[in-house]
Amino acid sequence: MTTTTTYGVGIGWRPEIAGFVAGLPGLRFAEVVAESVPAHDDLPPGLAELLDRGVTVIPHGVRLSLGGAEPVDPGRVEHFAAVAARLGAPLVSEHIAFVRAGGVEAGHLLPLPRSREAVDAMVANVKRVQAALDVPIALEPIAAVFDWPDDELDEAAFLTEILDRTGALLLLDVANVYANARNRGTDPLDLLDKLPLDRVAYGHVAGGAEHDGVYHDTHTDAVPQTGPGPGHRPLRPAPPAGPDARTRRRLSPGGHPARGARRNRRRRRLPVRYMTTDDPIALPGGGEGSLADRQAGLVAALTAGAPVPEGFDGRLVEIARVALLRKRAGEVAKQWPLLAAGLGGGWMREFAGWAGARPTRGALRDGWDLARDLAERGALAGDRGCGVGGARGHDGL
Secondary structure (H helix, E strand, O other): OOOOOOOOOOOOHHHHHHHHHOOOOOOOOOEEEEEHHHOOOOOOHHHHHEEEHEEEEEEOOOOOOOOOOOOHHHHHHHHHHHHHHHOOOOEEEEOOEEEOOOOOOOOEEEEEOOHHHHHHHHHHHHHHHHOOOOOOOOEEEOOOOOOOOOOOHHHHHHHHHHHHHHHEEEEEEEEHHHHHHHOOOOOOHHHHOOOOOOHHEEEEOOEEEEOOOOEEOOOOOOOOOOOOOOOOOOOOOOOOOOOOOEOOEEOOOOOOOOOHHHHHOOOOOOOOOOOOOOOOOOOOOOOOOOHHHHHHHHHHHHHHHOOOOOOOOOOHHHHHHHHHHHHHHHHHHHHHHHHHHHHHHHHHHHHHHHHHOOOOHHHHHHHHHHHHHHOOOOOOOOOOOHHHHHOOOOOOO
């Protein structure tokens, strides 16, 4: 018999706000980016303290690329499953999106075409992940700056078919629903009326901002007070839970694991139980015009300056490309603060000029390669106070 436990308001945990989160009274659960949690080494101190307080922690994946036409990477699945077991989580979550294609990382969650081929790819990869998990998975639809040109299904039918064929739960991000409706000029309540809300595991509430005529789901700005639909229906404000606040509908199935049980599960390593080739799970085929081919073309346009694939809105893809470049520059600056500070107001210009035709290799490696490029061009003058010293501090990559 499946039981449902309601926990209340939670928050997205990040190392930068660990001290703030630790001081929240009555916190019942938190969500953590799964890829930021080590599977076997020491947990970040703030996260370990939450577990010791009996706070439920949910791993939220961002790198599995479940909607990719390529099979999910076994190593990433193994880490995802191991983190879930280590945290004693009652469920995990990931996105209805893809993040890599043709062996290239996009560095961001990208939308899928609402097509049968994309449904098949998503279902195949979700089932492979489910085979490695001991707990349910909830799937989150993303916010997208642009859509694919040849959708076969409307959004509600697309999402519902994925949920039905996988048996997954729904992570309902109302910020994403709002962002998509605002950009498309539709009413967000129309989508909510058609979704299987009885499948909601928990929900996200966060804010965004408009740039270049497009609303971006930033998760750092205030929650809008009015919606984009007819009459601008009022939206309820987010609870004052702090940065990157997340709220839930429920966590299911199972209850809040006892503290001792959580500690025991934290030490257990889960093997990846991959299905054999005889199992009825198949990804779509490749070839010109296939989902794999078109995803690779889109990633190349967003990360390496390749032409925008036919049928896409070039203006919106360019807006997305610039937004991804800014995000990437910010992540590199966090890893290489002296490098960014030394370039001062020229940081974004220098980074964009270097990275515009280079897909990311990760923020740490990007900063290393950029520093070497600047040094070779003589752009790291000592009187600018940065550069070479920062690069040497990361020697050994």
